[in-house]
Amino acid sequence: MEEAPVQTPLPRLEIRNLVRRYDGRAVVNDVSLKVMPGQVTCLLGPSGCGKSTTLRIIAGVEMQDSGEIHVDGKLICDTVFRVPPERRQIGLMFQDFALFPHLSVAENVAFGLRTSRPEKRARVRELLERVHLLHHIDAFPHELSGGEQQRVALARALAPRPRIMLMDEPFSGLDNRLRDGIRDETLDILREEDTAVLLVTHEPEEAMRMADQIALMRDGRIVQQGAPYNVYNAPVDRSAMAFFSEINVIRGTVRNALTDTPFGQFLVPGAPDGLEVEIVIRPQHIKIDFDRGGRGPNPTPQDGTPARGVVERARFMGAESLLEFRMDHDGSRLKASVPNVFLPKAGTVLWLMIRRDRCFVFPVKG
Structure with a gap:
C-alpha cells in the first residue's frame, strides 16, 4: 500500500x-x-x-x-x-x-x-x-x-x-x-x-x-x-554586511588569484587578474595579541599573518571597547572591538590578527 x-x-x-x-x-x-x-x-x-x-x-x-x-x-x-x-x-x-x-x-x-x-x-x-x-x-x-x-x-x-x-x-x-x-x-x-x-x-x-x-x-x-x-x-x-554592524574594508587587486593585504595574501579563486576586490571583516573578528605586545604574536593558521597597528583612538562603549588603528603596512585604518575595558593610549603599538574564516571578499562595484 x-x-x-x-x-x-x-x-x-x-x-x-x-x-x-x-x-x-x-x-x-x-x-x-x-x-x-x-x-x-x-x-x-x-x-x-x-x-x-x-x-x-x-x-x-x-x-x-x-x-x-x-x-x-x-x-x-x-x-x-x-x-x-x-x-x-x-x-x-x-x-x-x-x-x-x-x-x-x-x-x-x-x-x-x-x-x-x-x-x-x-x-x-x-x-x-x-x-x-x-x-x-x-x-x-x-x-x-x-x-x-x-x-x-x-x-x-x-x-x-x-x-x-x-x-x-x-x-x-x-x-x-x-x-x-x-x-x-x-x-x-x-x-x-x-x-x-x-x-x-x-x-x-x-x-x-x-x-x-x-x-x-x-x-x-x-x-x-x-x-x-x-x-x-x-x-x-558589502552593503548587506554593513547594514548589520560596523565593518572594516581592505582593498586589493587580484594577481594570480591572490590579493595582498596587511595580513598576508588572500586567495580569490576564479577572479581575473586586475580585479579590484574588498576584503570585509567586522571589528569583533580582529584579534589583538595582549601578551606579546610589540614582539609579535604566534598566529594560528586561520589567523593568518600578524600585522602591526598604531592606536589612534580608544573608546569605552559599555560592554566593549572600540579601538581605531593605523596600520604600518599601508597606512590604512581599521577598527577592533574588545570585550570589557581596554583603553591603550594613542601611539601604542599592538599586533593584530584577523579571523580569515570571518572575512568576506566582494568585487568593488562601479
Missing part, C-alpha cells in the same frame, strides 16, 4: 512580483515573499527602500502596478481582481497607536468586532486579560502609559482574529526600557494565535531579536532573505 504524499503547508501570506511605481520610479520592484502561519518575517531596510509601501499594498490601502497577493493559497489581489481591505482578515499595527481618545479601552478593543454584544464583551475581556489590562477596561487612552496604549492597540488588532498581522515599526515610539518586554509579549501572543506576522523595521537589532525570517530590502528590491543567522553570517554583498 502506497503512502499518501506529504502535503506542503500553504503560506499564510504570499506576494508575487509586486511592483509599485511613482512618477516612473519603481519604489517596490519585483518583490516576492512568503510568510507561514505563526511565523514572524521582518522587512528590514533603510528609510525609503519600499518597506511601508509593500505593507500598504498587502493591506489593500494602496494598489500595485503589477503582481499578486495570496492568502492561504487564494488570490486576494492582482491588477484586475481585488478583495476590499475590510474583508482580507489582515490586522494592522503602526507606530502611531491611533486609539480613539473619546472611547474607553473596552470600546477601542471592540471597535472592529461585528458580533453580538455578549460575544463582543467576552472577546474584549479575553484579550485584555491576555495583555494584562483587564483592570483598565473602563479607562481612556490618555490615562494609560505608552506601553499600555501599545497593548490596547494590539488587543484591538487581534479582536477580529486576523490571519495576518502587518506591523509598521510599532515599537519605535516606546521607551527603551519597555520595548524589549512589550515586543516579546506581543510576539508570544501573535504566535499563540497562529498569526502570520510581517513586521517592518529599519533596526537590524530588532529584526535579529524578533524575526524567524529576515527579508533585507534596498532600493525597492529584496536583496537577501533567510534566517537571521544566515543573513548576518553570509551577506550577499
Whole structure:
C-alpha cells in the first residue's frame, strides 16, 4: 500500500512580483515573499527602500502596478481582481497607536468586532486579560502609559482574529526600557494565535531579536532573505554586511588569484587578474595579541599573518571597547572591538590578527 504524499503547508501570506511605481520610479520592484502561519518575517531596510509601501499594498490601502497577493493559497489581489481591505482578515499595527481618545479601552478593543454584544464583551475581556489590562477596561487612552496604549492597540488588532498581522515599526515610539518586554509579549501572543506576522523595521537589532525570517530590502528590491543567522553570517554583498554592524574594508587587486593585504595574501579563486576586490571583516573578528605586545604574536593558521597597528583612538562603549588603528603596512585604518575595558593610549603599538574564516571578499562595484 502506497503512502499518501506529504502535503506542503500553504503560506499564510504570499506576494508575487509586486511592483509599485511613482512618477516612473519603481519604489517596490519585483518583490516576492512568503510568510507561514505563526511565523514572524521582518522587512528590514533603510528609510525609503519600499518597506511601508509593500505593507500598504498587502493591506489593500494602496494598489500595485503589477503582481499578486495570496492568502492561504487564494488570490486576494492582482491588477484586475481585488478583495476590499475590510474583508482580507489582515490586522494592522503602526507606530502611531491611533486609539480613539473619546472611547474607553473596552470600546477601542471592540471597535472592529461585528458580533453580538455578549460575544463582543467576552472577546474584549479575553484579550485584555491576555495583555494584562483587564483592570483598565473602563479607562481612556490618555490615562494609560505608552506601553499600555501599545497593548490596547494590539488587543484591538487581534479582536477580529486576523490571519495576518502587518506591523509598521510599532515599537519605535516606546521607551527603551519597555520595548524589549512589550515586543516579546506581543510576539508570544501573535504566535499563540497562529498569526502570520510581517513586521517592518529599519533596526537590524530588532529584526535579529524578533524575526524567524529576515527579508533585507534596498532600493525597492529584496536583496537577501533567510534566517537571521544566515543573513548576518553570509551577506550577499558589502552593503548587506554593513547594514548589520560596523565593518572594516581592505582593498586589493587580484594577481594570480591572490590579493595582498596587511595580513598576508588572500586567495580569490576564479577572479581575473586586475580585479579590484574588498576584503570585509567586522571589528569583533580582529584579534589583538595582549601578551606579546610589540614582539609579535604566534598566529594560528586561520589567523593568518600578524600585522602591526598604531592606536589612534580608544573608546569605552559599555560592554566593549572600540579601538581605531593605523596600520604600518599601508597606512590604512581599521577598527577592533574588545570585550570589557581596554583603553591603550594613542601611539601604542599592538599586533593584530584577523579571523580569515570571518572575512568576506566582494568585487568593488562601479
